[in-house]
Amino acid sequence: MPDFQLFTYSFPCTDISNAGKQQGLAEDSGTRSSLLWECRKAIVEKHPKYLLMENVKNLVSDKFLPYFKQWLEFLHHEGYVNFAQVLNAKDYGVPQNRERIFVVSILGNEWYNFPKPIPLQKRLKDILEPNVDEKYYLSDEKVLEFLCQLTDEVRSQYGISIPPDVIEKYRKQAAESPATDPAGDETIEDLMMEAGWYD
Numbered sequence: 001m002p003d004f005q006l007f008t009y010s011f012p013c014t015d016i017s018n019a020g021k022q023q024g025l026a027e028d029s030g031t032r033s034s035l036l037w038e039c040r041k042a043i044v045e046k047h048p049k050y051l052l053m054e055n056v057k058n059l060v061s062d063k064f065l066p067y068f069k070q071w072l073e074f075l076h077h078e079g080y081v082n083f084a085q086v087l088n089a090k091d092y093g094v095p096q097n098r099e100r101i102f103v104v105s106i107l108g109n110e111w112y113n114f115p116k117p118i119p120l121q122k123r124l125k126d127i128l129e130p131n132v133d134e135k136y137y138l139s140d141e142k143v144l145e146f147l148c149q150l151t152d153e154v155r156s157q158y159g160i161s162i163p164p165d166v167i168e169k170y171r172k173q174a175a176e177s178p179a180t181d182p183a184g185d186e187t188i189e190d191l192m193m194e195a196g197w198y199d
Helices: 033-044 065-077 139-147 154-158 164-176 188-195
Strands: 006-009 050-056 082-087 100-108
Touching: 006 033, 033 050, 033 065, 065 082, 139 164
Parallel strands: 006 050
Antiparallel strands: 050 100, 082 100
């Protein structure tokens, strides 16, 4: 592999995200998020001048902060000065509330300042396409199927309310006839009415 001066890297957030099972990113744990430690190989081998990492804000939560600090200690040991900050897309011209942790690492004794927020001048409706093909939308059936598969904790976190008996019925029917309509004898619309989605 040729030498390079900028290495942008990250890892799947699935095991540290609030929407995931939070199985963590411990080294050698086998989780997808533990792929962070594989990035070490390129850093040790090539020692690029600049590193840039981005991931979900939950990486610096109390639960995962020890792993984040362990990673920064590794980088420090390799000679990098690290600058970390949580940035929100809405503060940089994107009409979306999307917080992410960014880490800029510089080999040697240099300094980095994260950009200051700028006023948001666009709204979501300013950038959405006016006509979108229906193939890009989830059907009501798929939405209910997805929501019934979420854990109670995740549904609660996002304020999704589906009566437990509807969820249990949906899961039971899906398990009994996985190759057919997951609602079994009862239609998806019936289950959605029970869930209070339709009047």
